[in-house]
Amino acid sequence: MSSTNKLVAEERTQFGKGAARKIRRDHKIPAVMYGHGAKPIHITLPGHDAMMALKHANALLTITLGDEEHMALAKDVQRDPIKPVIEHVDLVIVRKGEKVTVDVPVHIEGEAAPETVVTTDSNTLQLEVEATNIPESLTVSVEGLEAGTQILAGAVELPAGATLVTDAEALVVNITAMISQEALDAEMAEAEAEAGIEHEESDADAEATAAAEGEGVAAADEA
CATH class of the missing domain: 2.40.240.10 (Ribosomal Protein L25; Chain P)
Known part of the structure; x- marks a missing residue:
């Protein structure tokens, strides 16, 4: 306090x-x-x-x-x-004894389940609390929580005498599955294609394409 x-x-x-x-x-x-x-x-x-x-x-x-x-x-x-x-x-x-409305920082502790990403959507929560009894922070544990878990403001443990002013349905912590690099690249490529973004072919890619085409021509001649 x-x-x-x-x-x-x-x-x-x-x-x-x-x-x-x-x-x-x-x-x-x-x-x-x-x-x-x-x-x-x-x-x-x-x-x-x-x-x-x-x-x-x-x-x-x-x-x-x-x-x-x-x-x-x-x-x-x-x-x-x-x-x-x-x-x-x-x-x-x-x-002394007067209640005030303050924004209290949210502190995340623990480690969620493997291959998950923990995102903090609300860094503070607004509380009504006695002026002489303001908590320095609110602790939220994510220990072992699986992907798909969401912690809302109403689920955060408050100190005695404190009242939540923030909407109880406000998202505080969101735990999602970690996306692989391949999936991320594919998602990015799809988004760029939808947006009509084209990238110039690098020298290395051009050489690889030319080599592949050369091999294709040689194979056709042999046939």
């Missing part, structure tokens, strides 16, 4: 792109905290500690701001597309 990460925040009074860049240069992260009808609170978070806390999905944070403490969940984390830097965080204030 989720553990609480404590972060000491500072109130933010300067805004705009220039101010945000200065905050990040100081190894801090601009953030805003809101919820329960309260006025949004603009804060800065300690860069390293916040990045470590936000490595895990649905991390529950205890934000210390002056003499006050707030429990919060990260609603949106904006990351730099190139650098390992968090640019901004939106935090939602939560209370």
Whole structure:
């Protein structure tokens, strides 16, 4: 279940792109905290500690701001597309015992039957769960399962007190028979033929065709 990460925040009074860049240069992260009808609170978070806390999905944070403490969940984390830097965080204030709706990662464990392929169709499931009791992941075992097996959202074991929000009929894991290379090549050739795709004959194939035709001509002459 989720553990609480404590972060000491500072109130933010300067805004705009220039101010945000200065905050990040100081190894801090601009953030805003809101919820329960309260006025949004603009804060800065300690860069390293916040990045470590936000490595895990649905991390529950205890934000210390002056003499006050707030429990919060990260609603949106904006990351730099190139650098390992968090640019901004939106935090939602939560209370103990309050239920929240979150996307929880699905973790597949075990090995299915030989010559099968395991495909994960849903990487997360949406749950309604207590804010202080959010699971880090949901485990789905495929150990020994045969081709043709499908695991739906409604069949995934949930922690006590959690309610599934995702459609119970949503496909989570699909196990199919492994296709041979020959069958794959034949299927690809058929699809290309239907699409009218033609490939130029390679030099090796041309030589092989010419050799076969030569042998055919020689055999006809001998006859």
